[in-house]
Amino acid sequence: MELIIAFTVPLLAGIFTFLLFVYYVIGLSKSGHGESRKSRSPPEAAGAWPLIGHLHLLKGPELPHKTLENLPDKYGPVFSIRLGVHRALIVNTWEIAKECFTINDRVISVRPRAIALEHLTYNYAMFGFSPYGEYWRELRKIATLQLLSNHRLAMLNSVIESEVKVSIKGVYDLCVKNKNDSKKTVLEMKKWFGGLTLNLILRVMVGK
Template identity: 60%
Template sequence: MDVLNISVTNTSIALAFTSVLLLYYLLHRSKTSKAISPPEAGGAWPILGHLHLLGGSQLPHKTLASMSDKYGPIFTIRLGLHRAVVVSNWEIAKECFTTHDIAVSSRPKFIAAEHLRYHYAMFGFSPYGSYWRELRKIILLELVCHRRLEGFKHVRVS
């Protein structure tokens, strides 16, 4: 008799746990489905994404232009496992870089950049913020200034 009670108790606990997980999934899915995302271009492979389309016989910008004609001025593609947004309209691009500049300017954080680049300390891998702005000022004033470019002109010519 005790074995039957333990079996019923375990079954009811498992059923309650499964119900809570299902409820959490349904609530979480309904919150994320309200966000409007641009359409994703078709033809992506499971791991490679759309890289096979960009590396074909046609040039990448022409491939993206034909995809833009098909999917509209803003759409998403997958570069490997990562999703990228393609904008082919100048008005939308202007809005992205003026209104939503912080979201567009930031770079993704990944483990290799954290370990190999001293916790995102290098200019190309650091996320947008006060450190990046200060580093940009230093690079523009010291490395890419007119005086430095003229000083190393002979190196570029040779």
């Protein structure tokens, strides 16, 4: 039994390494096919690894958005990276971002289909993960005209002001209590804003 395991483990490791090498070679050959396709595609950042792509560049020591901020200096305002085996387009100027969401919004609105998303979003019923189509257009219309319109936000001004006043009053009461107890007041702003946001969402949705 030990002899079989001793031969099996190196064999599986060798097979995995070979498959990984074949995948990497096929990926390189596909990326080099066709000058017209290559000329139309945005430049891809260097340093991609097999299977994980550029994910290793986003782990640090700088924050991911800082790393992406430095890449346009080398590759231009539009380039692509690989998040795993999928390519992602990075846009670094507001002019191109505006063009993506106005002229080319139909292309941008297409969402990749995956089995996990299909089950987690109840067959793509969630607006953020729905593929482009009649259902998605209807949801966007409802969100634009009903939920996020200027009139709707103006109607919620009283709710926003009320919750902000309650949150600030809570901070004030905490400061007064700690002052009476001769203690310093330490406030975690991330937790405070998180509570304020959650209270606003609940007031808007259920009224309490």
